[in-house]
Amino acid sequence: MEYTERARAAEARDEGKGERGWSSGLTLTTAAFLFLLLRLFAVSGYQWHTAFAVLHTLDLDDSIGIVLGTVLADAAVAAVLLAVLLPAFLFRVVGGFLLSARLREEGRTDPRTGRWDLAGIGLLAIAVAGMTAYVLSFHRWWLLLVSLGVTALMVGLGALARRAHGQVGEASRWAGRHLMGLVLGVAIVAMLLSAALVRTPWMPLERIEVKGLPKALHGYVLEAEPGFLKVLTEREREFLILRDGEVESREEIVDH
Structure with a gap:
């Protein structure tokens, strides 16, 4: 029974x-x-x-490029994601290491906690690389301070969960248990908002000289096949198909 x-x-x-x-x-x-x-x-x-x-x-293979292009196209979106995700991944890796060490000291080692968190380490490495590239490119060193502040907030939440009592303690412990889920939810919402609001496509803006046009065309080359170009104009968002013979030159516009 x-x-x-x-x-x-x-x-x-x-x-x-x-x-x-x-x-x-x-x-x-x-x-x-x-x-x-x-x-x-x-x-x-x-x-x-x-x-x-x-x-x-x-194409289906363009999905990764579209996601990364969305983040890289808007500096504000990238700053928000880096300021949140870098501390979260750091908290995950360090917190898992400390928990494993404490369980080993207490003789309650769980086989699952003894393994390296390779996924967390990989995500942390990506976030560090992104933060480094962002700071060096835009010279916005204050983002490091923001990230440090978010890290301190997470550490304080963990300390509060261990020491607080009553409703505050319960709320902090619940937040601590669901921290990664909350961070993931915030990241998903931020990505959806950026997807809806960021008008810059996932490829660089170009200045295209076209025969018969008095001014150069500013647009995004969505597809370049032998014989033609498919271009989305910058302002009017007009979809154009240009023959190779009509295009005199193409030049990427860096600052726009």
């Missing part, structure tokens, strides 16, 4: 984990689809026919 109850309880836990995994996977898939859809409309100036034309220049 007792064995049957334990088996049923184990099955219920496994079913709950499966449902949560399916739900989280569906949520991330939905967020990814919504992100790409918002980017498509944002760069098209929310013009339906232009978005339809831009869609046909995309």
